[in-house]
Amino acid sequence: MGLDEAAQKPHDRLAAWLADDMAAVNALIRTRMASEHAPRIPEVTAHLVEAGGKRLRPMLTLAAARMCGYQGENHVKLAATVEFIHTATLLHDDVVDESERRRGRPTANLLWDNKSSVLVGDYLFARSFQLMVETQSLRVMDILANASAVIAEGEVLQLTAAQDLGTTEGIYLQVIRGKTAALFAAAMEVGGVIATVPEAQVQALRAYGDALGIAFQIVDDLLDYGGTDAAIGKNTGDDFRERKLTLPVIKAVARADAEERAFWQRTIEKGDQRDGDLAQAMAIMARHGAMAAARDEALHWAETARRSLDILPAHELRDMLSDLADYVVARIN
Template sequence: MDMAQTKPHERLAEMLAEDMGAVNALIRERMASEHAPRIPEVTAHLVEAGGKRLRPMLTLAAARLCGYGGPYHVHLAATVEFIHTATLLHDDVVDESRQRRGRPTANLLWDNKSSVLVGDYLFARSFQLMTDTGNMRVLRILSNAAAVIAEGEVLQMTAARDLGTDEAVYLKVVRGKTAALFSAATEVGGVIAGAPEEQVAALFTYGDALGIAFQIVDDLLDYGGDATATGKNVGDDFRERKLTLPVIKAVAQADAEERAFWTRVIEKGDQRDGDLAHALELLDRHGAMAATRADALGWAERAKGAIRALPEGELRGLMIDLADYVVARIS
């Protein structure tokens, strides 16, 4: 394999292949259900749909970076993947999504009730896995992340179509729906390894900044990405009336006529032919795309700066490359 051509998450997967094998085995074991075969059916559909498994890999990488030699990083990585999968199941119901990772969503193949209940089951399983470690601090970090994720989703629901939503509220939503699990994933790796507090704090900051950069890039690509590469159609967020960072930046500079347009298409949901093209023109007029891109690059730099507090080596280099890769799609 040509290392120059291989993406950082693929090199990370290669380096952590043995540990990830153990994580996958534990996931399969814990998503089994003797009494409700629907549970493994639904979870297998999502878990085996591919995906980069970035979050559990970050837990394994953080633990290894801090010199951990015990077995519990595997439990924590599986916990992180279960929380992530549970939130995806719930999100697809809330968003009435029909496709994820290029495949039909569970709520489309089965129904909303199955998706919600199986998501609940995975949350419960994640808490069982956490307690296996016997580490109260780990339990506190991950259970707090689960609460912050739910809070972020509820905040998004109320803020997403309100033109009064500013960048500070947007950041709260992103910290909830995306960054909370990234930062918990990296932080618990350091905690289980018994790393010094400054390293644990650095791992938290790395995960937080990486997660924010990751979400901003996603929001940016919705207005300027390649649908075949992103798996989403350009303008999906616009059609779903989600107030993401590029639009928030454009609204902040809008004159009365432009504001009336945003009110009609986002708040009132009255969308007509040509509205997406006009929205893109307004984003361009106010430099909203370029400003959003600069924000994403800034968060990636913050992640890279934080991880440099960890021991030097190939693994740390890969985590730096990962921050670059997250924003490379918009460079």
């Protein structure tokens, strides 16, 4: 590897290493999202699947499988499965959040309607199950069916925790483990399972995915308050407007004086938000070092992710995954 390559983002290096596999995944996704009978389905999915997403989750499955020496073809099916599950949850999330933009483009629920987003999401879930059944691996199906249940559970938990100032960091961790880390963990785990590596290595892959997913989501939640619209494709302050209790807010609420507490009660609990409230929220969080503390936690989880890889044999892909864990948090800077 030359200096130029080393300087590339780890995500791009993974994409380069796995280019042939990713091409096969993309071809499979295009084939399987088609519907003979309902042309609305490929319209909606193409809008989302072709929207330039990073394909991070399917890449994790491919990397895990290849790093473990897998030589079959099920890694492509499983990578597509993982992307279908992810895309289905995005469609449903946008309905739930009443989002209007994702990855810098109008959301499907805005371009078509909520109905299409709900039903096309269901179609993609069903398609993902068809794909995983084709691998004929009961363990793989078990892992991915469980991940799907944990994802839905995390989303419901997030819904009921929203607007509730009593939300603890423990509940927040449970929410993001469900809505984000469960699929990262499953994506890594199935790669190791189909490569039939020893159980300790399968668990290490899973632990990497879990920690990476947690770091990733904490950073995403931080960027919602500090990132630029161009960088994340959604508007700063969305979570505040949706009254979601994310880590920096939870930390700020825990350290609030009486006046600040009244501010959080009005804006988050009662949803009475006025001009300047977002700036005020960010000022309060900065005053208590809530953003920096949340960033430290993301760094801790990135470290956990990297360490999980230690027991795996040396491999170029292992190094890239290790760098990816750092890079995920470096997005904040």
